[in-house]
Amino acid sequence: MLQLAGVQCAGNPHFWVNEDGSYQEEGQKNTRGYIWGKAGTKLVCAFLSLPVPSRYSTSCGFLSSNVVARTVPDYTDHGVVHKLLLVGYSGSGTSTIFKQAKILYKSTPFSEKERGNIKLTIQTNVYAYLGILLEGRERFEEESLGNLKKNQSLLYTTGTSPKHGNKTVYSIGTRLKAFSDWLLKTMVSGKLDAIFPAATREYTPLIEELWNDSAIKATYERRNEIEMLPSVASYFLERAIQILRTDYEPSDIDILYAEGVTSSNGLASVEFSFPQSAPVEAGDTDDLHDSLARYELITIHARGLGDNCKWLEMFEDVGLVIFCVSLSDYNQFSTDGNSCLTNKMILSRKLFETIVTHPTFEQMDFLLLLNKMDEFEEKIEHIPLTQCDWFSDFHPIISHNRPGSNNNINNNPSLSQLASHYIAVKFKRLYSSLTGQNLYVSLVKGLEPDSVDASLKYGKEILKWNEEKPNFSLSDDSMHSIEASSFSH
Numbered sequence: 509m510l511q512l513a514g515v516q517c518a519g520n521p522h523f524w525v526n527e528d529g530s531y532q533e534e535g536q537k538n539t540r541g542y543i544w545g546k547a548g549t550k551l552v553c554a555f556l557s558l559p560v561p562s563r564y565s566t567s568c569g570f571l572s573s574n575v576v577a578r579t580v581p582d583y584t585d586h587g588v589v590h591k592l593l594l595v596g597y598s599g600s601g602t603s604t605i606f607k608q609a610k611i612l613y614k615s616t617p618f619s620e621k622e623r624g625n626i627k628l629t630i631q632t633n634v635y636a637y638l639g640i641l642l643e644g645r646e647r648f649e650e651e652s653l654g655n656l657k658k659n660q661s662l663l664y665t666t667g668t669s670p671k672h673g674n675k676t677v678y679s680i681g682t683r684l685k686a687f688s689d690w691l692l693k694t695m696v697s698g699k700l701d702a703i704f705p706a707a708t709r710e711y712t713p714l715i716e717e718l719w720n721d722s723a724i725k726a727t728y729e730r731r732n733e734i735e736m737l738p739s740v741a742s743y744f745l746e747r748a749i750q751i752l753r754t755d756y757e758p759s760d761i762d763i764l765y766a767e768g769v770t771s772s773n774g775l776a777s778v779e780f781s782f783p784q785s786a787p788v789e790a791g792d793t794d795d796l797h798d799s800l801a802r803y804e805l806i807t808i809h810a811r812g813l814g815d816n817c818k819w820l821e822m823f824e825d826v827g828l829v830i831f832c833v834s835l836s837d838y839n840q841f842s843t844d845g846n847s848c849l850t851n852k853m854i855l856s857r858k859l860f861e862t863i864v865t866h867p868t869f870e871q872m873d874f875l876l877l878l879n880k881m882d883e884f885e886e887k888i889e890h891i892p893l894t895q896c897d898w899f900s901d902f903h904p905i906i907s908h909n910r911p912g913s914n915n916n917i918n919n920n921p922s923l924s925q926l927a928s929h930y931i932a933v934k935f936k937r938l939y940s941s942l943t944g945q946n947l948y949v950s951l952v953k954g955l956e957p958d959s960v961d962a963s964l965k966y967g968k969e970i971l972k973w974n975e976e977k978p979n980f981s982l983s984d985d986s987m988h989s990i991e992a993s994s995f996s997h
């Protein structure tokens with residue numbers, strides 16, 4: 509029976525099945541699953557006319573296809589953990605949203621051991637940012653020297669003697685130069701993390717001297733011209749001295765902003781409950797149920813999914829897939845598998861297509877997170893959305909008496925609102941053409957806790973709708989679910 513229900517029985521394990529349908533391997537405490545919710549059980553029971561507990565029977569003829577075919581998470585059944593899988597194209601913000609969830613819902617978001625590792629990651633990042641800055645300094649120095657030489661040769665021809673040596677505003681003294689050479693060599697050899705923890709004791713005075721040097725200050729002013737330097741680097745570099753001290757303890761915000769905190773294959777998970785929003789009033793059990801229900805947010809780096817995302821099979825028991833897209837990718841480029849420079853929004857769309865059509869996720873609900881709304885609001889004002897080929901037909905009619913770009917007075921949507929809704933509809937149409945289902949969408953600012961909280965709660969509602977309203981119509985007006993969440997932040 510268990511085999512027919514689709515329970516993995518390789519190696520002939522012995523299972524104990526309880527009245528509520530939960531089953532455990534003999535001698536083990538962990539519930540492995542619930543047979544009544546399994547599609548196989550329903551099929552076998554229907555075929556053999558076996559009785560099924562009433563709340564698991566699917567006699568309703570109007571069940572949405574999403575619900576019939578999949579294991580329905582039992583929202584009120586305590587002990588069941590509802591799994592949410594968070595994925596997205598590289599740099600879309602999955603790690604940020606994952607860390608944000610930990611900070612939001614866990615009383616101890618990061619253990620002492622994790623904090624120790626994160627501290628080293630942040631300190632290594634600071635050295636790496638300094639290295640990138642020093643590389644920039646070398647480039648600026650060479651450019652300045654080149655210009656100087658040109659000017660000098662001009663002066664020679666006009667008979668005036670040169671006044672300058674080989675120094676420019678970007679030049680540093682021999683001690684700092686030696687340190688800079690060593691740091692760049694260490695970075696190139698990929699051994700930067702090996703210099704810790706000794707680096708924090710030995711090199712901090714040198715870093716302080718370097719950071720206060722006028723050449724570095726001049727380089728830092730031109731940081732926008734250093735492409736390799738991520739925008740988040742400033743947050744850490746401006747506190748470099750404090751961060752590189754042995755007694756530095758990263759704050760939650762430091763951890764949120766830090767790059768490379770999740771493991772190398774990016775697989776991580778956190779179990780949590782949504783906290784109760786207000787004290788439970790008499791008779792209001794909804795909120796109590798909400799706060800008792802357990803969720804597991806699992807994230808995996810796209811890289812860790814293997815060719816054609818074959819490892820997605822591991823996640824067949826999730827109840828919702830959350831796919832994260834960076835809105836600000838529309839004018840950015842990266843290389844695809846064939847080393848071809850491609851627009852990052854298109855690369856993100858490709859991954860989306862692969863995941864939504866993956867056999868493991870047939871009939872699965874998907875929530876699309878359109879992330880980095882803050883960056884997008886700024887960017888869209890001076891870089892047209894049509895820079896991405898997929899968005900070539902975006903021609904919004906903007907009211908001329910728009911009071912301000914982000915102002916929604918008089919119901920005049922801002923350009924960023926029009927553009928983000930347009931992108932949402934693009935993804936919705938694509939999703940529906942591939943799966944015949946409705947895609948849920950939420951706009952989010954990954955660095956803002958309230959925004960991430962609202963989006964994850966939207967995910968919780970989607971799971972709940974499946975549970976509570978099995979005949980909930982999923983063929984609503986395509987904008988409905990966008991509207992329901994777009995303005996929640």
Ligand SMILES: Nc1nc2c(ncn2[C@@H]2O[C@H](COP(=O)(O)OP(=O)(O)OP(=O)(O)O)[C@@H](O)[C@H]2O)c(=O)[nH]1
Pocket residue numbers: 596597598599600601602603604605738740764765767768774809879880881882883952953954955956
């Ligand atoms: N401005 C802004 N930056 C964001 C937002 N969300 C994430 N970021 C930044 O975007 C960068 C990439 O975010 P990550 O969370 O590391 O993205 P990821 O999907 O884990 O990417 P990789 O693991 O590097 O492939 C980080 O520097 C984040 O701080 C957002 O909503 N707004």
Ligand SMILES: [Mg+2]
Pocket residue numbers: 602603604770774809
């Ligand atoms: Mg990541």
